[in-house]
Amino acid sequence: xxxxxxxxxxxxxxxxxxxxxxxxxxxxxxxxxxxxxxxxxxxxxxxxxxxxxxxxxxxxxxxxxxxxxxxxxxxxxxxxxxxxxxxxxxxxxxxxxxxxxxxxxxxxxxxxxxxxxxxxxxxxxxxxxxxxxxxxxxxxxxxxxxxxxxxxxxxxxxxxxxxxxxxxxxxxxxxxxxxxxxxxxxxxxxxxxxxxxxxxxxxxxxxxxxxxxxxxxxxxxxxxxxxxxxxxxxxxxxxxxxxxxxx
Amino acid sequence: xxxxxxxxxxxxxxxxxxxxxxxxxxxxxxxxxxxxxxxxxxxxxxxxxxxxxxxxxxxxxxxxxxxxxxxxxxxxxxxxxxxxxxxxxxxxxxxxxxxxxxxxxxxxxxxxxxxxxxxxxxxxxxxxxxxxxxxxxxxxxxxxxxxxxxxxxxxxxxxxxxxxxxxxxxxxxxxxxxxxxxxxxxxxxxxxxxxxxxxxxxxxxxxxxxxxxxxxxxxxxxxxxxxxxxxxxxxxxxxxxxxxxxx
Numbered sequence: 379x380x381x382x383x384x385x386x387x388x389x390x391x392x393x394x395x396x397x398x399x400x401x402x403x404x405x406x407x408x409x410x411x412x413x414x415x416x417x418x419x420x421x422x423x424x425x426x427x428x429x430x431x432x433x434x435x436x437x438x439x440x441x442x443x444x445x446x447x448x449x450x451x452x453x454x455x456x457x458x459x460x461x462x463x464x465x466x467x468x469x470x471x472x473x474x475x476x477x478x479x480x481x482x483x484x485x486x487x488x489x490x491x492x493x494x495x496x497x498x499x500x501x502x503x504x505x506x507x508x509x510x511x512x513x514x515x516x517x518x519x520x521x522x523x524x525x526x527x528x529x530x531x532x533x534x535x536x537x538x539x540x541x542x543x544x545x546x547x548x549x550x551x552x553x554x555x556x557x558x559x560x561x562x563x564x565x566x567x568x569x570x571x572x573x574x575x576x577x578x579x580x581x582x583x584x585x586x587x588x589x590x591x592x593x594x595x596x597x598x599x600x601x602x603x604x605x606x607x608x609x610x611x612x613x614x615x616x617x618x619x620x621x622x623x624x625x
Numbered sequence: 626x627x628x629x630x631x632x633x634x635x636x637x638x639x640x641x642x643x644x645x646x647x648x649x650x651x652x653x654x655x656x657x658x659x660x661x662x663x664x665x666x667x668x669x670x671x672x673x674x675x676x677x678x679x680x681x682x683x684x685x686x687x688x689x690x691x692x693x694x695x696x697x698x699x700x701x702x703x704x705x706x707x708x709x710x711x712x713x714x715x716x717x718x719x720x721x722x723x724x725x726x727x728x729x730x731x732x733x734x735x736x737x738x739x740x741x742x743x744x745x746x747x748x749x750x751x752x753x754x755x756x757x758x759x760x761x762x763x764x765x766x767x768x769x770x771x772x773x774x775x776x777x778x779x780x781x782x783x784x785x786x787x788x789x790x791x792x793x794x795x796x797x798x799x800x801x802x803x804x805x806x807x808x809x810x811x812x813x814x815x816x817x818x819x820x821x822x823x824x825x826x827x828x829x830x831x832x833x834x835x836x837x838x839x840x841x842x843x844x845x846x847x848x849x850x851x852x853x854x855x856x857x858x859x860x861x862x863x864x865x866x867x868x869x870x871x872x
Contacts, residue, residue, distance in 0.1 A: 388780050391638035395778035531642035533635050535804035557782035557829045561812060568811045582804045 383521035384548075386541050386558035389528045390484070393491035402518040403497035404511055404544065405611065407527030408536040409583045410463050410592075411485025412504035413599040414448075417465040419618050420506075420605035422474035426616040428486040432456045435481040442477055449481035453590050465506075465598045484527035489611050492525045502609040502616060505540060505574065505600055510608045512547040514619075524562070535565065535581040536599070542566025575600035630768035631795075633788050633805035636775045637731070640738035649765040650744035651758055651791065652858065654774035655783040656830045657710050657839075658732025659751035660846040661695075664712040666865050667753075667852035669721035673863040675733040679703045682728040689724055696728035700837050712753075712845045731774035736858050739772045749856040749863060752787060752821065752847055757855045759794040761866075771809070782812065782828040783846070789813025822847035 385401070387393050406412055415426050429435045432451065436458070439447045448461035448468075455462035461472070463482050480486070492500045499518075503511040515522055524544070526537035542562035545555065555563065569577045578584045579596050587595060598604075608619040632648070634640050653659055662673050676682045679698065683705070686694045695708035695715075702709035708719070710729050727733070739747045746765075750758040762769055771791070773784035789809035792802065802810065816824045825831045826843045834842060845851075855866040 388635055389639060391641075392636060392779060394638075532639060533805045533808070535807065538808070556779075558780045560782065561780070561785070561808065564812055564815045565808060568815070 381552055381554045383556070384545060384553045384559045385521070385556045386524040386526065386538070386562050388526050388533055388538060388558050388561070389531070390488050390491050390525065391531070393495055393525060396495050396523065398492065398495035398497035398523050401497045401521045401523040402515065403492035403500045403523045403525055404503040404515070404541070405485070405488045405492055405500060405525045405527070406503050406537045406540050407482070407485030407488055408504055408540055408578065408599050409529070409534070409587055410465060410595055410599060411480070411482040411527065412502050413506055414463055414465045414468055415480065415502050415616055416504050416507045416605050416607060416609055417598070418468040418473050418478050419609050419616065420607045421468055421470040423468070423476050423478050426478045426480055426609070427614060428489050428616065429479060429481045430486050430490065432481055435479050438479050442479070445477040445479050446473065447479050451483065453587060453592065464592060464595050466594060484529055488525045488527040492523070493611065497523055500611040502611065503540065503544065505543070505602045506605040507603070507607055508543055508547070509603050510606045512544050514608055515544060515548055524559070529583040532582070534583045536578045536584065538562045539565050539569060539577065546570070574602065628799055628801045630803070631792060631800045631806045632768070632803045633771040633773065633785070633809050635773050635780055635785060635805050635808070636778070637735050637738050637772065638778070640742055640772060643742050643770065645739065645742035645744035645770050648744045648768045648770040649762065650739035650747045650770045650772055651750040651762070651788070652732070652735045652739055652747060652772045652774070653750050653784045653787050654729070654732035654735060655751055655787055655825065655846050656776070656781070656834055657712060657842055657846060658727070658729040658774065659749050660753055661710055661712045661715055662727065662749050662863055663751050663754045663852050663854060663856055664845070665715040665720050665725050666856050666863065667854045668715055668717040670715070670723050670725050673725045673727055673856070674861060675736050675863065676726060676728045677733050677737065679728055682726050685726050689726070692724040692726050693720065694726050698730065700834060700839065711839060711842050713841060731776055735772045735774040739770070740858065744770055747858040749858065750787065750791065752790070752849045753852040754850070754854055755787070755790055755794070756850050757853045759791050761855055762791060762795055776830040779829070781830045783825045783831065785809045786812050786816060786824065793817070821849065
């Protein structure tokens with residue numbers, strides 16, 4: 379049986395050294411961009427447009443005045459934004475049918491780095507859509523790359539734990555794991571029997587968010603398979619996988 | 626009891642986000658710069674001068690013609706170098722009393738990044754001097770930072786495994802671990818009962834070195850406490866800790 383490579387960029391900086399043509403990529407920013415984007419699309423948003431800077435996001439909204447402007451800087455929404463980066467704000471009432479322009483510190487960069495490295499398809503992964511991402515990874519025939527967003531240039535436990543969770547569900551047969559992938563799997567093996575929300579809350583990023591009053595967001599980020607959808611990043615936009623295009 | 630922070634930069638890129646004033650730093654490049662530098666000094670070299678580029682190294686040797694020029698590019702010594710980056714070349718016969726000018730791809734950068742971040746003292750750690758580094762970390766009263774060199778900008782299992790080994794020996798009492806430090810400890814817990822040389826040889830960097838014929842270097846890198854010395858990086862030079870300056 380042919381083995382497929384499974385690689386992980388533990389930080390977006392690692393992406394500068396990675397050529398990913400032929401790889402499918404899973405972009406991971408558990409706290410909170412991945413969770414928020416999956417939630418928004420599952421709740422009916424038409425598309426999510428991730429942009430790097432607040433200025434770009436504001437300029438794009440001027441061109442698309444029907445859209446909603448969401449995101450964060452230092453965990454809170456910039457002035458004039460409609461929404462922050464908390465998944466609980468992205469309710470069906472608020473987002474159904476809408477375009478969401480979003481700018482977040484870590485997640486947007488991870489998305490773009492996967493794209494620049496030549497990976498495709500690029501999907502958005504969180505614990506909220508763990509099985510949907512696992513199914514996608516299993517059905518994809520080529521090598522896999524997980525891109526962890528981290529937090530402000532630093533490693534984040536919860537992103538790597540998630541990569542490990544997908545790798546665990548894929549099973550060991552037929553995959554060749556890089557050092558980064560083995561590390562993620564080891565982390566998942568260590569913590570898989572614990573309370574996931576508590577593990578995330580005890581991480582560096584989780585403690586920071588909890589200190590800012592976002593403890594509820596950690597609970598939502600840890601709600602495994604609560605939104606069984608597959609968001610795909612393509613041409614600067616994230617949309618749900620179209621129904622009926624498989625074979 | 627006051628707790629001391631234990632942080633790990635899993636890659637030198639993470640150092641760009643780290644302020645380390647007041648931290649002692651342990652620079653780790655198990656394959657092979659750390660192992661080679663510890664070996665050279667244990668075997669009597671007077672000092673090791675790590676430099677970033679081949680050109681800098683050659684220029685420095687012109688100023689110090691009695692010195693030896695060592696290091697690697699793509700794992701082999703550049704033309705005209707006296708020594709490569711293999712610890713077995715740095716024998717007492719070859720290095721005793723000498724200044725070694727060394728340029729390696731990953732280790733030199735890690736040394737300099739620790740220094741630039743404001744850490745001090747900065748020591749060089751390998752499995753070959755594991756207990757000496759652990760003793761140093763225990764006696765230092767402030768926070769600790771481990772700087773993993775990785776391999777060509779990618780994460781390397783063996784560097785993090787070593788950070789985990791030191792953290793394990795320090796014991797859990799009185800330390801607060803960042804996500805990176807917890808990850809290293811988890812890796813060490815996973816593999817501590819295995820054959821260390823085999824674990825290193827199975828890593829991404831180990832497989833690459835073994836493929837180039839350097840399997841013997843992996844055995845030397847895994848020889849725990851074979852060189853119980855403490856190299857300290859200061860003002861661009863690495864020397865052994867002076868005897869008699871403790872209290």
